[in-house]
Amino acid sequence: MTTTKNFEIFSRIQPNEYIGRFLDQNIRPDGRLLDQFRPTFVTAGTVATANASAMVRLGGTTVVCGIKAEVCEPKVDTPDQGYLVPNVELSPMCSSQFRPGPPSAKAQAVSEFIHQLLKKSNVVPLESLCIESGKAVWVLYADIVCLNYDGNIIDASLLALVTALKNLSLPKAEVSPLLAVEADPSETVQPFLLTNFPVASTFCIFNQPNVLIADPNDTEESLAKETVTVVMDTNGEICRVYKNGGTTVGSDVLRACFGHCKKRTQQIKQVIEDALNQ
Amino acid sequence: MSRVELLTPEGLRVDGRRANELRKITAKTSVFSQSDGSAYIEQGNTKCLAAVYGPREVRHRMQALADRAIINVEFNVAPFSTSERKKRSKNDKRSLEVATFIRQTFEPVILTSQFPRSQIDIYLQIFQHDGGLLQSCINAATLALIDAGIPMLDYVCACSAGCIDKVPVLDLNNLEESADTPELTVAILPRTGKVNLLEMESRLHIEKLASVTELATEGCMQIHKILDDVVRKNTQHLKDRLTS
Numbered sequence: 001m002t003t004t005k006n007f008e009i010f011s012r013i014q015p016n017e018y019i020g021r022f023l024d025q026n027i028r029p030d031g032r033l034l035d036q037f038r039p040t041f042v043t044a045g046t047v048a049t050a051n052a053s054a055m056v057r058l059g060g061t062t063v064v065c066g067i068k069a070e071v072c073e074p075k076v077d078t079p080d081q082g083y084l085v086p087n088v089e090l091s092p093m094c095s096s097q098f099r100p101g102p103p104s105a106k107a108q109a110v111s112e113f114i115h116q117l118l119k120k121s122n123v124v125p126l127e128s129l130c131i132e133s134g135k136a137v138w139v140l141y142a143d144i145v146c147l148n149y150d151g152n153i154i155d156a157s158l159l160a161l162v163t164a165l166k167n168l169s170l171p172k173a174e175v176s177p178l179l180a181v182e183a184d185p186s187e188t189v190q191p192f193l194l195t196n197f198p199v200a201s202t203f204c205i206f207n208q209p210n211v212l213i214a215d216p217n218d219t220e221e222s223l224a225k226e227t228v229t230v231v232m233d234t235n236g237e238i239c240r241v242y243k244n245g246g247t248t249v250g251s252d253v254l255r256a257c258f259g260h261c262k263k264r265t266q267q268i269k270q271v272i273e274d275a276l277n278q
Numbered sequence: 279m280s281r282v283e284l285l286t287p288e289g290l291r292v293d294g295r296r297a298n299e300l301r302k303i304t305a306k307t308s309v310f311s312q313s314d315g316s317a318y319i320e321q322g323n324t325k326c327l328a329a330v331y332g333p334r335e336v337r338h339r340m341q342a343l344a345d346r347a348i349i350n351v352e353f354n355v356a357p358f359s360t361s362e363r364k365k366r367s368k369n370d371k372r373s374l375e376v377a378t379f380i381r382q383t384f385e386p387v388i389l390t391s392q393f394p395r396s397q398i399d400i401y402l403q404i405f406q407h408d409g410g411l412l413q414s415c416i417n418a419a420t421l422a423l424i425d426a427g428i429p430m431l432d433y434v435c436a437c438s439a440g441c442i443d444k445v446p447v448l449d450l451n452n453l454e455e456s457a458d459t460p461e462l463t464v465a466i467l468p469r470t471g472k473v474n475l476l477e478m479e480s481r482l483h484i485e486k487l488a489s490v491t492e493l494a495t496e497g498c499m500q501i502h503k504i505l506d507d508v509v510r511k512n513t514q515h516l517k518d519r520l521t522s
Contacts, residue, residue, distance in 0.1 A: 048323060049406050050358035060311045064405065066358025091354065093329045093401035095312045099337075100352060141365075143357045145403065147327065148310035218312075 016208075019223055023211050030217065035260050037201075037215040040268070042159065042275040044167045051140075051170060054163035054275070059217060060150030065160035067142045069170050071181045074130070074137040082129025082137035086114045088144045088157050095149035095218070110153055113242070114144075114161060117231060121239040123198055124165060128191040132175040138191070140168075151217040154229050158200045163272050166194045198239045199268045201261040202229045205247055212253055214260055228254075230261040234269050284454055285442040292454070293322070297447045300437070300497055301410075305417070305508045307425040313401075315426025319418040322451055323408035325359075328418035330426040332398035342397075346390035351400045353377040353415065359407045377402075380415055383436075383465055383475045389429040398428060409452040412463045412477065413438050417501060424509055433505060434474055436465035437497030439490050441482060446493045460486075464494040468502040471495070 011018040022029050032038070038059030047053035050066035074081060090107040092098045118124050129138040142164065144157045169188040176182050204216040204224035216224060226246030231239040238258070285291055295301070301322030310316040313329035336342040353376045357365045366373055380400065388398065400422065402415045416436035423430060440450045440461040447454070450461055460482040465475035482490065
């Protein structure tokens with residue numbers, strides 16, 4: 001006679017076997033289908049002290065993104081460009097796998113992923129952050145704090161950041177003759193409309209059985225052979241593919257990834273629009 | 279230089295409250311799945327989150343105590359929580375001080391002797407800073423510890439109070455705190471009324487001390503009622519789910 005206790009013990013001592021039994025039946029321990037993403041909830045403007053903010057719940061993974069704008073001098077070789085500085089914080093609060101102390105390798109990797117993605121895909125036109133060429137530009141500090149870690153931090157973080165950016169309005173600023181920057185908080189402008197934005201979709205690859213699952217949770221992520229992330233923008237163009245070499249797959253698997261990613265991007269576009277319209 | 283009038287002659291403060299009124303408090307427990315206990319408190323515009331892990335194995339073996347659990351508190355203020363962005367590192371003195379206060383507040387209240395050689399971690403995160411950080415953290419930590427099922431002697435309810443123009447006022451917000459108002463935070467165990475923590479960094483005339491402390495204690499009792507309601511509602515909900 002099997003009781004709940006037996007399943008729990010089995011999942012602890014033989015986690016690979018346990019998840020394998022589900023994947024053989026084309027289903028996952030939490031009841032999802034292999035290509036099903038978890039319910040995604042987005043709320044914009046949750047933090048009043050930030051210039052823009054958003055909170056995202058992707059299944060259990062919860063992140064909050066707050067954007068604060070400050071003024072500084074632009075770089076000499078790019079006098080018209082402002083800065084966008086994303087920073088993802090994975091503290092011991094969100095999961096017991098993170099140790100207290102300086103940012104872990106994972107947090108730094110995710111921060112850098114998002115930073116490079118936004119820079120290379122040119123989704124955020126940094127010229128729109130210019131106050132006066134060569135003298136003053138806006139720097140947007142985007143702090144993404146993870147509150148509860150249940151896998152797939154990249155999708156959730158990027159979604160929170162994009163929602164916050166779409167919601168961003170900065171005070172109208174100009175450089176006075178005394179070279180001080182005066183900002184008028186009563187008059188705000190939206191620096192960019194971001195009609196075209198990137199959406200990330202993360203997948204995990206298992207070897208036994210040979211399956212691809214979408215939106216892994218924490219357990220699935222730790223048991224998978226590899227995690228693949230595909231970033232697509234709302235125009236249908238692929239911005240980034242990240243497959244870091246844990247295992248080899250056929251090109252049909254990658255094509256399946258792109259297909260799921262396309263569907264997911266459209267889905268997320270609708271979710272963001274609903275969140276901003278509220 | 280014009281000074282904002284913190285208390286009008288009619289007795290109204292900047293946010294429309296009376297001198298002895300608490301801000302609106304909403305509290306939720308069990309908000310996260312990874313931690314053993316979690317709570318989210320909104321007190322006016324201050325938003326605070328607490329996550330409790332434990333009792334679990336001690337991270338550094340050398341620190342383990344043979345007869346009880348050690349309590350570890352981490353206090354973190356998000357960079358976007360204040361009107362001016364301030365990236366405070368977790369190890370800056372102010373954060374460590376607040377973390378120490380909270381740890382010392384809970385050490386005598388949690389029944390640590392039931393869990394020798396283990397560690398209870400309390401993580402606090404502030405999302406929006408509108409004054410009353412220490413009190414929100416203590417209240418959130420209490421709820422999170424109850425949610426985690428860690429045995430305690432009693433709730434620990436905290437409230438801040440101050441003195442504006444010689445009138446004792448309850449629950450100061452950021453504007454009032456930064457305007458050199460004498461401010462006092464008190465944490466009590468509501469059942470006995472015993473004082474657990476009393477913290478004041480500003481100057482207050484000794485004759486006013488009693489009335490301000492009394493006002494803060496009354497505020498604590500009000501907060502206790504609110505926190506208790508939340509815990510009871512949650513437990514009722516669990517009970518209904520179990521028996522249905």
